[in-house]
Amino acid sequence: MSAALEPDGTYKGVPAYAYDNTAGGPVLSHQRRWDEIARAHSGFRSSVSRGYWVVTDGPAVQRALQDWETFSNKSVTALDPDPKFLWIPEMLDPPLHTEWRRLLGVEFSPKAMAARQTEVRQAATELIDVVKDTGGTEVLDAFARRFPTRIFMRLMGLPEEDLDLFLGWVHDILHLSFDQDPDRSRQLAAIQAASGYFEEQIAQRRRIPRDDLLTRAMSWEIEGKRISDRDMLAFCVLMFQAGFDTVPISIGWSLYHFANHPEQRRAIVDDPSLIRTGVEEILRVYSFVVPARKATKDVSIGGCPVKSGDMVMLPLAVSNRDPGRYEDPLEVDLHRQVTNHIAFGSGVHRCLGSHLARLELNVAMEEWHRRIPDYRIADGQDLQQTGNMYGLKSLRLEWPA
Numbered sequence: 559m560s561a562a563l564e565p566d567g568t569y570k571g572v573p574a575y576a577y578d579n580t581a582g583g584p585v586l587s588h589q590r591r592w593d594e595i596a597r598a599h600s601g602f603r604s605s606v607s608r609g610y611w612v613v614t615d616g617p618a619v620q621r622a623l624q625d626w627e628t629f630s631n632k633s634v635t636a637l638d639p640d641p642k643f644l645w646i647p648e649m650l651d652p653p654l655h656t657e658w659r660r661l662l663g664v665e666f667s668p669k670a671m672a673a674r675q676t677e678v679r680q681a682a683t684e685l686i687d688v689v690k691d692t693g694g695t696e697v698l699d700a701f702a703r704r705f706p707t708r709i710f711m712r713l714m715g716l717p718e719e720d721l722d723l724f725l726g727w728v729h730d731i732l733h734l735s736f737d738q739d740p741d742r743s744r745q746l747a748a749i750q751a752a753s754g755y756f757e758e759q760i761a762q763r764r765r766i767p768r769d770d771l772l773t774r775a776m777s778w779e780i781e782g783k784r785i786s787d788r789d790m791l792a793f794c795v796l797m798f799q800a801g802f803d804t805v806p807i808s809i810g811w812s813l814y815h816f817a818n819h820p821e822q823r824r825a826i827v828d829d830p831s832l833i834r835t836g837v838e839e840i841l842r843v844y845s846f847v848v849p850a851r852k853a854t855k856d857v858s859i860g861g862c863p864v865k866s867g868d869m870v871m872l873p874l875a876v877s878n879r880d881p882g883r884y885e886d887p888l889e890v891d892l893h894r895q896v897t898n899h900i901a902f903g904s905g906v907h908r909c910l911g912s913h914l915a916r917l918e919l920n921v922a923m924e925e926w927h928r929r930i931p932d933y934r935i936a937d938g939q940d941l942q943q944t945g946n947m948y949g950l951k952s953l954r955l956e957w958p959a
């Protein structure tokens with residue numbers, strides 16, 4: 559069912575587009591489309607499916623993310639205001655959310671992540687060593703997806719041989735467009751398959767505890783009670799999506815960026831201390847997360863007359879690429895002083911894994927460029943990005959063998 563448009567093509571006086579965020583497109587097309595719309599409007603109505611609001615004013619996006627009382631996380635999928643699944647902690651609101659974050663915060667603190675530095679570096683170097691003498695490879699499969707996933711599986715205590723299984727579920731849960739999965743049945747099937755897997759892992763740990771995050775989480779108390787199997791599952795399903803997809807996407811964009819900017823590549827090879835700012839800048843400029851919220855009351859935001867129960871999409875790119883916020887916003891500047899981007903979100907749901915993500919991204923760039931300092935994008939590729947989370951679909955690089 560499409561939202562009813564008025565004869566002038568608007569919806570309740572607000573510009574309306576059949577804008578489908580889940581459809582793929584040529585490389586960087588999503589980010590550029592956001593720039594274009596943000597230049598013209600502070601918000602619009604997407605007429606896809608039953609319709610939802612989209613805020614394209616950078617400061618308004620950040621304000622909404624920080625106002626959890628008005629913009630609830632009960633649904634975080636613009637196309638699905640009443641989801642049949644729960645992701646913990648992402649789909650909880652305070653005060654329950656706060657309890658989860660307090661416990662999880664210890665596991666993902668800067669100190670806990672710094673203690674993993676050696677292991678993370680070793681995982682990166684092992685994978686890069688496999689490809690470095692080959693003269694070229696599809697880097698997303700060979701490196702970008704395997705590296706953080708391996709770390710994450712170790713952290714959760716999951717068997718590494720199940721990696722390919724996980725990558726398939728992540729694809730169906732996060733990367734299917736509205737056209738490919740109009741009733742979200744494939745997404746739901748993948749969530750159910752992943753849930754079945756985790757149920758088994760949880761049952762195993764109830765029988766024989768191990769030294770891993772899953773086992774530790776089972777002894778936590780929320781609202782004075784041990785966490786139920788149902789909530790453990792909801793936590794696992796979110797963690798594996800959050801941990802499996804985002805870092806690979808960022809590594810893909812980083813290698814794409816440095817392949818296209820040889821002068822910046824040489825600069826980070828000569829002075830690896832520039833990588834830190836480079837990573838932040840790439841997260842900012844190639845911003846790919848598009849949160850959504852469900853309004854708890856009538857509110858006007860970005861010029862949109864939002865009603866209680868409506869879904870509101872809050873693309874981070876419009877803040878991170880906002881010319882009102884950054885000088886030359888679309889440039890990756892290795893010397894930029896201001897790094898207050900919101901690529902990890904803002905407010906109470908700000909990314910739990912940001913310290914791990916930063917560690918992985920910095921290590922990935924350091925170790926890659928130490929071993930493969932000179933590379934380019936192989937000819938003859940039609941570079942496409944996926945919808946929903948804007949990652950590259952594939953990226954083949956070449957270098958002197």
Ligand code: HEM
Pocket residue numbers: 623634647648649659710796797800801802804805808841847849850900901902903904906907908909910911912914915
């Ligand atoms: C470059 C990599 C990453 C980026 C850009 C990223 C981005 C984000 C963003 C924007 C949010 C907020 C979503 C919202 O407001 O609805 C978020 C939440 C979250 N992220 Fe990340 N993330 C990354 C890596 C990770 C990793 C590696 C993990 C875990 C191992 C992780 C775990 C989470 C969790 C659990 C949440 C939900 C937090 C909550 O609801 O309180 N993320 N992430």
